[in-house]
Amino acid sequence: MSPPPQIIPPFPYADLLSKGPYGDWRDDLAQDGYVVVKAAIPRNRALQLRDAAFSWLESFGRGFQRDDPSTYGQEFLPMHNGRGMYSSYGFQQEQWVWDVRLEPGVKAAFAKLWGTDKLVSSMDGGAIMLPGQTPPAELDANWAHIDCSPSRVGFFAAQGIINLQDNGPDDGGLVVMKGSSRLMKEFFDEHGRPPVPPVGEKIDWHMFTEEDKQWFFARGCEWLKVEAEAGDLILWSSGTIHQNTPPKGSRDRTVTYVCMGPAHIVTPADQEVRTAAFKSRVWGTSHAPYHGSFAVIRHPIRPETGKADEETAKCKSPVVVTDEVLRLAGQLAY
Numbered sequence: 358m359s360p361p362p363q364i365i366p367p368f369p370y371a372d373l374l375s376k377g378p379y380g381d382w383r384d385d386l387a388q389d390g391y392v393v394v395k396a397a398i399p400r401n402r403a404l405q406l407r408d409a410a411f412s413w414l415e416s417f418g419r420g421f422q423r424d425d426p427s428t429y430g431q432e433f434l435p436m437h438n439g440r441g442m443y444s445s446y447g448f449q450q451e452q453w454v455w456d457v458r459l460e461p462g463v464k465a466a467f468a469k470l471w472g473t474d475k476l477v478s479s480m481d482g483g484a485i486m487l488p489g490q491t492p493p494a495e496l497d498a499n500w501a502h503i504d505c506s507p508s509r510v511g512f513f514a515a516q517g518i519i520n521l522q523d524n525g526p527d528d529g530g531l532v533v534m535k536g537s538s539r540l541m542k543e544f545f546d547e548h549g550r551p552p553v554p555p556v557g558e559k560i561d562w563h564m565f566t567e568e569d570k571q572w573f574f575a576r577g578c579e580w581l582k583v584e585a586e587a588g589d590l591i592l593w594s595s596g597t598i599h600q601n602t603p604p605k606g607s608r609d610r611t612v613t614y615v616c617m618g619p620a621h622i623v624t625p626a627d628q629e630v631r632t633a634a635f636k637s638r639v640w641g642t643s644h645a646p647y648h649g650s651f652a653v654i655r656h657p658i659r660p661e662t663g664k665a666d667e668e669t670a671k672c673k674s675p676v677v678v679t680d681e682v683l684r685l686a687g688q689l690a691y
């Protein structure tokens with residue numbers, strides 16, 4: 358007999374977004390499933406961090422040079438996933454990536470949402486999408502998804518993107534299905550919920566088919582490409598259907614993914630995964646820092662050699678540890 362399906366315990370903050378109206382951006386997050394928090398990081402600081410991202414790419418010595426678009430192809434870069442998304446080479450533990458997490462305005466936005474500033478941060482990746490790199494057709498095909506289990510009902514996490522460049526309609530960016538988070542319970546009540554994967558596997562993930570999407574369109578949802586300037590923080594509920602799109606214009610899209618939540622709700626299992634990732638100074642973790650964490654350890658294969666770069670096993674400039682880094686990593690109590 359197969360084991361009974363694993364039950365996900367109710368999330369203590371599942372009603373967080375239903376307590377409004379707040380009279381501020383939290384109402385937009387509740388209503389639309391996403392919001393742009395303007396200037397969470399000062400613009401100049403964001404542009405400096407974008408420079409740091411390009412210096413990181415150049416530091417691999419594969420030929421990438423920020424001022425020379427003829428070096429924007431994958432052969433000149435550390436391996437990304439085809440759309441410029443990075444979750445290997447110790448990206449998640451790089452100083453400049455931590456510097457984004459350490460910006461006071463980022464924590465302040467999450468503190469406002471959760472009602473506490475005793476927060477831990479995800480140790481997630483990011484994207485450096487360079488212009489003129491038409492992605493292969495299969496990558497451009499849709500991957501409409503949510504990053505929370507269909508078995509979680511209500512609010513689970515606010516995922517964050519910090520823009521380090523200005524991104525308008527022609528640029529790369531997050532694409533959300535506006536309003537879909539409010540319909541998620543109804544969708545899965547009607548369509549059924551798939552079994553929850555075993556403990557330690559990727560629980561918080563679900564992909565939507567073309568037919569599924571039509572169900573949402575019929576109820577008034579629409580795709581929306583989120584526009585944001587350097588320094589803005591895009592927040593979206595992990596129950597909002599989303600994907601991303603690469604640049605069509607001449608600008609890069611340079612972002613990191615940051616999600617923070619209350620330190621006191623981190624489960625012992627999550628704590629263990631996060632401690633191991635932080636101590637390794639090379640792996641990252643999944644989006645939500647408190648429940649359902651798994652380690653992200655990737656060694657993508659280079660097509661030229663059939664092997665992973667040696668650099669995938671180390672971090673170029675690992676974060677210098679401070680008390681605030683330790684607090685956000687969940688290694689020092691508040």
Ligand SMILES: O=C(O)CCC(=O)C(=O)O
Pocket residue numbers: 484504516518530531532599600601602614644
């Ligand atoms: O690159 C993006 O805008 C979205 C990436 C994504 O799906 C995520 O961080 O959950």
Ligand SMILES: [Fe+2]
Pocket residue numbers: 502503504599
């Ligand atoms: Fe996602």
